Amino acid sequence: xxxxxxxxxGQCGNQIGCCFWDLALREHAAxxxxxxxxxxxxxxxxxxxxxxxxxxxxxxxxxISSLKARAVLIDMEEGVVNEILQGPLRDVFDxxxxxxDISGSGNNWAMGHKVFxxxxxxxxxxxxxxxxxxxxxxxCFFIIHSMGGGTxxxxxxxxxxxxxxxxxxxxxxxxxxxxSSEDDVITSPYNSILAMKELNEHADCVLPIDNQSLFDIxxxxxxxxxxxxxxxTVKPKSLVTSSAGALKKQHKKPxxxxxxxxxxxxxxLTSSARFEGSLNMDLNEISMNLVPFxxxxxxxxxxxxLYTLADVNIPPRRLDQMFSDAFSKDHQLMRxxxxxxxxxxxxxxVRGNVQISDLxxxxxxxxxxxxxxxxxxxxxxxxxxxxxxxxxSHSLLALANNTCxxxxxxxxxxxxxxxxxxxxxxxxxxxxxxxxxxxxTEAVSSLSALIQEYNQLDATKSMPVADIPRLSIxx
Amino acid sequence: MSxxxxxxGQCGNQIGFEVFDTLFSxxxxxxxxxxxxxxEAYQASCKERFFSEEENGVxxxxxxxxDMEPKVINQTLSKAxxxxxxxxxxxxxxxQKQGSGNNWAYGYSVHGPRHEESIMNLIQKEVEKCDSLSxxxIIMSMAGGTxxxxxxxxxQNLQDHxxxxxxxxxxxxxYGTGEVIVQNYNSILTLSHLYRSSDALLVHENxxxxxxxxxxxxxxxxxxxxxxxxxxHQLGSVFQPVYSAEGSFHYRRNPLGIDWQVRPxxxxxxxxxxxxxxxxxxxxxxIANLAILRxxxxxxxxxxxxxxxxxxxxWLEPVDAFNVWKTQRAFSKYEKSASLVSNSQFxxxxxxxxxxxxxxxxxxxxxxxxxxxFGIEEEDFLDSFTLLEQVVASYxxx
Numbered sequence: 001x002x003x004x005x006x007x008x009x010g011q012c013g014n015q016i017g018c019c020f021w022d023l024a025l026r027e028h029a030a031x032x033x034x035x036x037x038x039x040x041x042x043x044x045x046x047x048x049x050x051x052x053x054x055x056x057x058x059x060x061x062x063x064i065s066s067l068k069a070r071a072v073l074i075d076m077e078e079g080v081v082n083e084i085l086q087g088p089l090r091d092v093f094d095x096x097x098x099x100x101d102i103s104g105s106g107n108n109w110a111m112g113h114k115v116f117x118x119x120x121x122x123x124x125x126x127x128x129x130x131x132x133x134x135x136x137x138x139x140c141f142f143i144i145h146s147m148g149g150g151t152x153x154x155x156x157x158x159x160x161x162x163x164x165x166x167x168x169x170x171x172x173x174x175x176x177x178x179x180s181s182e183d184d185v186i187t188s189p190y191n192s193i194l195a196m197k198e199l200n201e202h203a204d205c206v207l208p209i210d211n212q213s214l215f216d217i218x219x220x221x222x223x224x225x226x227x228x229x230x231x232x233t234v235k236p237k238s239l240v241t242s243s244a245g246a247l248k249k250q251h252k253k254p255x256x257x258x259x260x261x262x263x264x265x266x267x268x269l270t271s272s273a274r275f276e277g278s279l280n281m282d283l284n285e286i287s288m289n290l291v292p293f294x295x296x297x298x299x300x301x302x303x304x305x306l307y308t309l310a311d312v313n314i315p316p317r318r319l320d321q322m323f324s325d326a327f328s329k330d331h332q333l334m335r336x337x338x339x340x341x342x343x344x345x346x347x348x349x350v351r352g353n354v355q356i357s358d359l360x361x362x363x364x365x366x367x368x369x370x371x372x373x374x375x376x377x378x379x380x381x382x383x384x385x386x387x388x389x390x391x392x393s394h395s396l397l398a399l400a401n402n403t404c405x406x407x408x409x410x411x412x413x414x415x416x417x418x419x420x421x422x423x424x425x426x427x428x429x430x431x432x433x434x435x436x437x438x439x440x441t442e443a444v445s446s447l448s449a450l451i452q453e454y455n456q457l458d459a460t461k462s463m464p465v466a467d468i469p470r471l472s473i474x475x
Numbered sequence: 476m477s478x479x480x481x482x483x484g485q486c487g488n489q490i491g492f493e494v495f496d497t498l499f500s501x502x503x504x505x506x507x508x509x510x511x512x513x514x515e516a517y518q519a520s521c522k523e524r525f526f527s528e529e530e531n532g533v534x535x536x537x538x539x540x541x542d543m544e545p546k547v548i549n550q551t552l553s554k555a556x557x558x559x560x561x562x563x564x565x566x567x568x569x570x571q572k573q574g575s576g577n578n579w580a581y582g583y584s585v586h587g588p589r590h591e592e593s594i595m596n597l598i599q600k601e602v603e604k605c606d607s608l609s610x611x612x613i614i615m616s617m618a619g620g621t622x623x624x625x626x627x628x629x630x631q632n633l634q635d636h637x638x639x640x641x642x643x644x645x646x647x648x649x650y651g652t653g654e655v656i657v658q659n660y661n662s663i664l665t666l667s668h669l670y671r672s673s674d675a676l677l678v679h680e681n682x683x684x685x686x687x688x689x690x691x692x693x694x695x696x697x698x699x700x701x702x703x704x705x706x707x708h709q710l711g712s713v714f715q716p717v718y719s720a721e722g723s724f725h726y727r728r729n730p731l732g733i734d735w736q737v738r739p740x741x742x743x744x745x746x747x748x749x750x751x752x753x754x755x756x757x758x759x760x761x762i763a764n765l766a767i768l769r770x771x772x773x774x775x776x777x778x779x780x781x782x783x784x785x786x787x788x789x790w791l792e793p794v795d796a797f798n799v800w801k802t803q804r805a806f807s808k809y810e811k812s813a814s815l816v817s818n819s820q821f822x823x824x825x826x827x828x829x830x831x832x833x834x835x836x837x838x839x840x841x842x843x844x845x846x847x848x849f850g851i852e853e854e855d856f857l858d859s860f861t862l863l864e865q866v867v868a869s870y871x872x873x
Binding site: 360 | 547
């Protein structure tokens with residue numbers, strides 16, 4: 001079994017990260033009733049005897065003593081990390097695995113990437129190496145950050161290059177929160193596009209998410225929960241937004257509900273690698289199957305169900321509804337409509353009491369309404385994990401490599417150009433050492449090239465599927 | 476005569492467990508209409524082939540379990556041990572921490588060579604436990620990375636180290652609508668490599684077995700467990716002991732002893748006429764058929780229909796192409812059962828489809844970087860396509 005390390009950077013990254021660890025503990029507590037430190041838990045947690053000073057306290061088997069998250073926390077302001085370390089999760093984090101500063105990056109990608117990057121490069125390397133040493137077989141780094149700010153965006157993407165150089169064999173999965181169009185950070189388009197160039201070049205897989213979609217999902221859930229109808233009592237733990245049963249009892253912060261959705265995404269993504277099932281899917285299979293060309297590695301995700309009704313009898317119709325919902329634009333964690341765009345590849349990761357026949361029936365049912373690229377007409381990757389998420393009897397995570405990401409990128413480029421044409425706020429960036437206008441033009445070029453790839457694929461959507469002539473053999 | 480089984484990857488290990496379980500259950504089930512002495516001979520034969528004896532009486536499967544990540548092997552070992560009736564050898568498995576990622580190239584070029592010595596040593600240990608080795612049975616899927624890639628690698632090694640023993644590969648043909656997106660690449664690479672080193676490929680299609688579960692057995696919610704049990708039942712009905720000769724009551728010693736090498740006539744194959752593409756297959760032409768009858772009335776069963784020359788290709792006589800094996804001992808509580816092992820055109824369409832889809836994907840160069848990363852180049856793909864197009868054409872021409 002392999003291990004993964006989570007690197008959470010910036011305010012957004014750390015807040016999401018915190019929710020992730022909370023829900024991860026809850027999930028493992030529900031599955032692991034005997035308190036034995038097993039391979040599933042070891043994928044994200046170390047088992048440490050806290051009485052032993054220094055580094056020697058790792059325990060590889062037996063009863064759980066004290067669980068420490070395999071995490072590195074980075075922020076250029078102290079507020080968020082300090083709050084985490086004083087909150088109910090303080091014992092989960094290794095106090096040596098943090099890097100903080102005081103002044104913050106001022107929503108400036110250049111500050112995060114160039115200034116703090118060079119300032120903290122050594123420390124970052126040291127913490128990463130330490131976390132890798134604690135792993136038997138490190139498979140993946142999960143980076144959580146936002147694109148619109150300065151630290152998560154700038155330092156977060158600096159980190160990607162470091163990871164690529166230092167740990168070339170370890171996968172880099174990035175969960176990126178993209179700014180919505182009503183974002184209050186004026187320079188978020190600059191930060192996002194500068195960051196995208198790095199994501200294009202140094203990430204193995206990116207899961208883009210935007211706040212507006214998360215917010216819309218929450219509104220939908222609130223409608224159901226508060227509708228007061230007799231037959232719609234929702235099981236509290238089942239809400240994809242809830243922390244019921246976790247250490248942080250209530251939603252203290254307005255973003256907690258939204259962050260829990262992202263946390264659940266990461267848990268479901270790794271469930272088949274951690275837990276048993278009849279058709280396992282490891283993390284290295286995600287990139288193998290869903291990334292047909294190195295630069296096209298943006299995966300739109302959707303999670304269903306968003307909640308479970310307390311009604312215990314789940315007729316098969318409801319199971320099928322779960323599959324249908326995964327393809328509806330209301331369930332995507334990003335503003336995107338995969339059903340009306342072109343699929344390059346699609347993964348369905350199912351958890352719980354679902355069998356291969358349910359999976360096959362739904363693929364057959366939904367296939368006609370979806371468009372797949374001509375060379376991947378049966379582009380489905382599937383997995384069955386026996387362990388359902390907390391509060392559910394089954395769940396589905398769909399990952400789509402689909403041209404529906406294009407509109408987000410195009411819009412981002414437009415917002416960027418509106419600012420850049422007027423050279424608005426540019427001096428904040430150019431006055432940072434190492435930053436030149438070429439950084440901006442190169443970043444936009446990189447994004448334009450990516451958009452062009454998606455355009456070319458979209459152009460094939462309406463073309464008939466031509467059969468390439470086969471090899472003719474002389475007998 | 477004993478068979479050493481090698482179970483590879485999640486699929487291979489999950490199926491392998493069901494196969495041994497079925498073999499064991501059957502050999503201990505009621506004897507039906509045959510005599511007690513015969514039943515004992517049957518049981519002894521089955522045991523010698525598939526199990527070795529442990530001190531405290533629990534038979535150990537003659538098997539080596541291989542997987543690149545631990546979850547499935549752990550489950551398989553414990554399921555067997557928990558049954559209390561048979562188990563796997565305590566050290567008869569090889570496991571790593573990180574899987575092959577559905578990447579044939581990773582399985583074949585990285586994991587294979589890296590772990591060659593350890594895996595071959597384990598197999599050698601099993602071979603040494605056999606009084607007399609009749610061959611190897613390798614269970615693997617084509618669609619993933621470990622079963623397919625390491626399976627191909629290990630089969631090649633078995634060819635090099637045990638050239639005189641038979642190697643039969645049980646291949647699982649994936650569902651037509653994806654389980655794994657790169658399954659067609661993995662499949663063509665696997666098949667082309669196995670063609671060079673395996674003696675026989677026994678094929679089961681997931682789609683076909685799924686249909687059996689749905690239509691014949693009326694299972695509503697079909698799980699992989701259901702599918703694997705049907706598979707195991709079919710395999711058991713082929714591998715369990717049968718009489719060695721017409722009229723004899725002794726059990727055949729070599730279970731894999733069909734003459735799997737089909738030789739075309741000395742004078743060469745009939746000349747090829749103009750080969751229309753996509754010739755409609757009106758009739759499934761065979762080059763070899765083996766019928767296995769178990770249970771009641773086997774001696775009086777009428778098999779003349781199988782000897783009809785129309786079933787076979789023009790350059791074969793039915794007497795050379797058709798074989799029957801029998802035993803009065805019932806299989807798995809079925810009063811009468813019959814199995815057919817067939818070398819015929821039934822796989823042409825599925826194979827053609829896989830080659831076609833893989834070729835389409837190859838033409839767009841999609842996913843190739845994942846393979847070239849580990850040393851499988853475009854030429855290797857082209858070699859595989861060439862070989863398989865020849866196989867398809869050869870079968871079409873029967």
